[in-house]
Amino acid sequence: MRFNVLSNRRSALSLLACTAALCVSAALAQTPPAPQTVRMRGTIVSMTPATLTVKDRSGEVVELQMSDKLVVTEVYPIRLEDIKPGSYIGTAAMPQADGTQRAIAVSVFPEAARGTGEGHRPFDLLPQSTMTNATVADVGTISEGPLGRKLQLKYKDGEKTVVVPADAPVVTSRPGDRSLLVTGASVSLFAQLVDGKPTAMRVNAGKNGFALPY
Incomplete structure (x- = not known):
């Protein structure tokens, strides 16, 4: 699934947010569905202690929050x-x-x-x-x-x-940590909406310029 999120553009995650809003009343009486996970492949443009900005394969630049429970794996x-x-x-x-x-x-x-x-x-x-x-x-x-x-x-x-x-x-692959998340690193990540914001939950990353094959 393509991950293409910008504040003024339609995307899998924005559609997910709309769906969630439409279903609030029904959800009150039901078990909430599992969060939808969206995959994104690309290159890290920049990061802060709380966010990760990635350019995807189509050239779109997306800023994501990083989950407190973010799992990083080195490929x-x-x-x-x-x-x-x-x-x-x-x-x-x-x-x-x-x-x-x-x-x-x-x-x-x-x-x-x-x-x-x-x-x-x-x-x-x-x-x-x-x-x-x-x-x-x-x-x-x-x-x-x-x-x-x-x-x-x-x-x-x-x-x-x-x-x-x-x-x-x-x-x-082997377990990694956030030190792998540097500018230029090749990544394949999995994100969900958390409090209405696209949030990276799991990131696979290459080290020292290694480009992930998928």
């Missing part, structure tokens, strides 16, 4: 060879005519995150792109040239064959 590169049978991964990919998926990027989950988002679904990175979170059942040999490596992925009720090109980014 960093690893090698294609680090993907092993039994690894739990997420891969953004494009469907191919032969039924396989061609990876745009691969993220190897830490063991503590095994099972996160398991399954296969559409993804908003590119038109028609997909996301598959699954366990690596089999790893093919690395081919010379651009082909890379073929992975057989299994998830509940399904499986996919993913071809990872040699130039596809492969990353993993």
Whole structure:
């Protein structure tokens, strides 16, 4: 979902605010719905102790509050060879005519995150792109040239064959802190409306100029 918030523009979060206002009377008699989460990808323009200003992929500049409970995660590169049978991964990919998926990027989950988002679904990175979170059942040999490596992925009720090109980014993550949130840092963040203001709840960030693949 696109995150495009400015005070004088329509956006997913402003629509959310309108919906919330229209539903106040009904909500008084019901359990409030879970807050809508909006994803934004971009580059940090500036920050203060309380706010984060980010330029998204479309060029829009958005200022967000930072939650007191903000979770920051560092995303960093690893090698294609680090993907092993039994690894739990997420891969953004494009469907191919032969039924396989061609990876745009691969993220190897830490063991503590095994099972996160398991399954296969559409993804908003590119038109028609997909996301598959699954366990690596089999790893093919690395081919010379651009082909890379073929992975057989299994998830509940399904499986996919993913071809990872040699130039596809492969990353993993570890806990980070706000010191990663510096001008120029590549980020992928998740925000909610808090007291009517777009608020960053979770931020994935690259370090020392590393650009997040998604």
